[in-house]
Amino acid sequence: MSFDPVYRLVKQIPRGRVLTYGALARALGLPGGARTAGRAMGATPRGQAIPWHRVLGANGKILIREPYASLQKKLLESEGIAVVESRINIKKYLWTPQRKKSRTIKKSRRPLPKSK
């Protein structure tokens, strides 16, 4: 399915590291497709050894609801990641997908915030 690339990347997340939906989506070339990434995670086939618990919302917060939230918290802690109030120190555990070929990363920025 089209979610394959997502799972493939998630599987590469090292133990003790995490990724955010947004970062995940961007790494897959889906800017603004954070929810799509989340959708993919929601469809993760069980028993596939996919560390879905290493994917958190922006700011390292657990966005899913019970009973999965508790499970995720438990799994993260079992990897040495401190979870406090449904959130972790994202800056400390965030993992950046490694590519085979290094490339020049240009500072893509979103359009200027338009006055509302």
Added chain:
DNA sequence: CATCTGACGACCG
């Protein structure tokens, strides 16, 4: 075809 909804994210007050 119109709306709602969700394992999202960023901005604003």
Added chain:
DNA sequence: GCGGTCGCCAGAT
């Protein structure tokens, strides 16, 4: 730091 709003994408109703 928190809650509300808006933007975005896709599937469900």
